[in-house]
Amino acid sequence: MEVVAETLPATPKKLDHNQLIQEIKDGNQQSFRSLYNRYAPLFKGIAYRYVGCADVSNDMIQETFVKIYKNLHTFSFKGSFEGWMKRILVNCCLEYVSKQKKIIFEPDSVLADQSVSNWELPVSEMSAQEIVDLINQLPDGYRMVFNLNVLEGYSHKEIGEHLGISESASRSQLTKAKQKLRDLLKTIRIYSAAR
Numbered sequence: 001m002e003v004v005a006e007t008l009p010a011t012p013k014k015l016d017h018n019q020l021i022q023e024i025k026d027g028n029q030q031s032f033r034s035l036y037n038r039y040a041p042l043f044k045g046i047a048y049r050y051v052g053c054a055d056v057s058n059d060m061i062q063e064t065f066v067k068i069y070k071n072l073h074t075f076s077f078k079g080s081f082e083g084w085m086k087r088i089l090v091n092c093c094l095e096y097v098s099k100q101k102k103i104i105f106e107p108d109s110v111l112a113d114q115s116v117s118n119w120e121l122p123v124s125e126m127s128a129q130e131i132v133d134l135i136n137q138l139p140d141g142y143r144m145v146f147n148l149n150v151l152e153g154y155s156h157k158e159i160g161e162h163l164g165i166s167e168s169a170s171r172s173q174l175t176k177a178k179q180k181l182r183d184l185l186k187t188i189r190i191y192s193a194a195r
Contacts, residue, residue: 017081024072036065039082043089045132049147052095052136060096064089090152094162097144136185142177149174 023031040061047057047064067088075084135143146165148154149170154162157171163170 018077019071021075021081024069025063032069032161035068040065043086045128046086046089046151047093049132049135049151050144050173051096056096060089060092063092067092086152090148091162094144097140134181138177138180142175142180145170145173146177146181 012163020031020035024035043061043064044054044057047060051057051060064085068085071088075081135146138146145159148159148162149156156167156174159165159170160167165173
């Protein structure tokens with residue numbers, strides 16, 4: 001299995017996004033290649049969390065960078081350029097998933113968000129790939145909401161708009177996702193419910 005990391009490669013200098021954007025708009029292909037080389041490894045990990053397949057992740061990265069290139073003129077320099085690009089990536093992944101299969105969301109239910117405690121071994125000792133593999137074991141609806149809320153920082157309102165569900169359904173899916181992750185962690189003896 002291919003290891004998908006979400007770490008950025010070391011770069012000799014910090015990218016000046018404003019300068020880079022202008023150079024790309026002026027047709028500098030090397031600047032676009034620099035942008036791609038800088039963010040493709042990070043984006044591959046993010047795409048993998050949504051689509052669960054390395055080959056499809058690569059397709060999502062290609063589609064994302066095509067959209068970034070075509071829509072660069074719409075970036076308003078308000079907010080983070082990286083955040084703008086990530087939103088394009090996440091939207092590409094959500095479009096792909098919705099075209100491939102219908103995401104099944106569990107009916108709303110009232111579940112208390114139980115606090116995570118009583119760890120036998122710290123999760124920090126798990127590799128990034130082990131954590132991604134656990135997240136990928138979640139049912140599609142849980143995984144989408146978990147990724148969007150916990151890892152991407154979307155609000156439940158935004159998640160509802162993206163996925164066509166209510167805010168309360170998003171909260172419920174997140175609670176269920178966290179419980180399912182706790183159950184999965186119990187099976188590998190990382191989390192213990194009683195102490």
